[in-house]
Amino acid sequence: MEREVVAVLGIDLGTSSVKVVLLPDGHSHVRDTRAEVPSAAAPQGREQDVRKIIRALNECLAAFPKQQLRRVTRIGVSGQMHGVVFWKTGQACKWTESESGRMFEPAEVSHLVTWEDGRCSKEFLTSIPQPQSHQSVATGFGCATIYWYLKNSPEFLERYNAAGTIHDYVVAMLCDLKHPRMSVQNATSWGYFNSRDKCWNADILRGSGFPVSLLPEIAESGSTAGSTSCEWFSVPSGTEVGVALGDFQCSVYSCMTDTTDAVLNISTSAQLTFSMPSGFEPPETPNHRSALAYFPYFDGNYLAVAASLNGGNVVATFVRMLTQWIAELGLDVPESTIYTQMIKAALLQSSPTLVINPTIFGERHAPDHLASVSNIAATELSLGHVTRALCCGIIQNLHSMLSAQQLIESGVKRIVGSGSALSRNEVLKQEVEKAFPLPVVYRKDVNSAVGAAMVMLHRM
Template identity: 65%
Template structure:
């Protein structure tokens, strides 16, 4: 069904650290308005030192604030809503009790009610030993800590009474769609289901036999729809958006970010934000093999229209550089010299730009990797000549890029017909030393400025419906 020319499409991305909303003009696909807000939703985890949890109430409050900052007359014209968000994570709620709708400043919004915390993709409570004790999935994606089903297994073993409080679950974006559409049981796209584990993308079904044999609470598993399908319609007016607007099934933020920028089959996208990903689209008809080696660095994410993305998804990107800056700020404070993180950030990059070829080498895997969860960061080849701030910073930038190049080397890209790399992401955009290392290590033209945007991608997907 075609959109009326006066209608607008709303794209939403509920990310790890921020929420973004865009209004798209349907004919040109132009972004008319855009708003983003940091969620600041992190909580001290109940899952121990390795746990990563977020406050769902704070996330939804930020989402409502983000929408109300958009022009009121534009929101009234919204007829379709696309939603994406951080993958792998899980939260729980009770049927028909997940939220209540209230009036706030003359606008209708929803607030979470009897909802658990969000256990995010960064969660590390599922140790290697714990994961090895679980059944082997019938899937082309290996199970990792932070995956929804792994987290549910952890609760089943360690806190079964917690699960008894709830009867449905989903990702944070699935929750948003379920609340907007008044769904009793959440719907989940193939993209998000694959990110939970124990899901077969060929049959588009959960591994029910395996899970039931292990007494997994399968009532928490959402019903499945193809990515790009419609989940329902808004049951209430929301922030000025009319009741009855079409809402798409929630999508993965990674797939939507790629969808917003990948225009040629010969392009690869390198995105460095909190983490880092290098990806390209596999040919039509490609099917990944089940039970890949746990040490395999490249995984295959379901994309759109039954196609897959080849993905080297590193857990180490801008977060490593941010940890480096935080460390320097702490050292500076301990020396009695106060300065801002932003000042340190700009100074260390300038120092790195004055250094071309350090002998010092830094392996940046501070957060491990999914294919190597027990790996650690380390420094090697340290000499007196490489002790300056510029040498260390340049070596760290080089290490971040070399790490992702190790996961998906240049020869693999060439064999797949890749001719150009689209460089994007907040960490890459802010760091010229990182850009220089990309251009040094990858023998392809690198194009910047065509930034990936999951909210835009979610809206563009809805334009095709």
């Protein structure tokens, strides 16, 4: 009798969608979460309904044939970094039966405050303690958000006794963890974490009244968090679950085949990264003015990262603006049509003299440096000209954070392009190839769910 081939499930809980992939088959399902909700606490807040995120996850799992899920022996999980969700252990979810199998739904859980959250002003960030870490603290970081609640709504924190990223929450529910476990990757993204010593800045936090009991236990990136406490859909009870990982690191893991590769990802935001030499240690204190950050990777290694807050979200904002203008003129044109037509028009234009600095969301190293338009000429106001200038600006902004010369001097020989915004935008691709005089290859199968599954395949 032939032995059935085992499989690994990879899950990514992204900013706008959930993706689940099965390896080695490669079968996958994606669902948009549509989870954005208004923030009652702060006008600049960006929050998501955890119930909608888990509903999308459940829909992805339900779409797989049961016989495929019965073969799963390991689960890898990644998700959007920096954000924080709070829950009450023992009451954070309820398990129910459905036609597709056993699944959980959120119960005593807060909204997810995402990485895009803007409630922590520059003034607020200067009022909280400085971290003992190579990583600066920015708005949208988990610890900064907790400080905000501590100072503005302490009664909110009293409702909960655990916190983590959205993917930490999922792992904790699957494994029935009494106290969540967080990878070094996710902990660094929260701030107030020393990645050299692999520990929280507990003394600094405790001294300022921070509720350190909310902080998760730390685990090595790539290690096991636990095993499923019961059958989940048709995934067997006792299946190994990896500690939740950063979506960025997992996307890099899925496509960086050589240490001389740089990876350019443009999805909601944008990142350009390359691998630092083995043995590299980041500085002990943050450089607030530097656009380059160092993200923990695997095996004690680091990635040098230009992490921009302005990527596909800038293009999406431009499309929404055009849609609104057209609606105000009494017309109804779908966003998809507007996007297609503006890209077509931009492909007919070459390098514009119109200059758009597209940083409408600021940058972590320069939060007050917002967008601007210059060199405006009457001859370059067509949709094609403006779209071309906008795409050029997105790439030039990244280039200002990490230049082609820096990549070459660091030994980079090739750029691997990935991300939904880049894959569907030929104008962005052209601007990448203009700005970076290196071979560029584009990968369609690059995603964090695949990377999370690959980690569990290769590293356990």
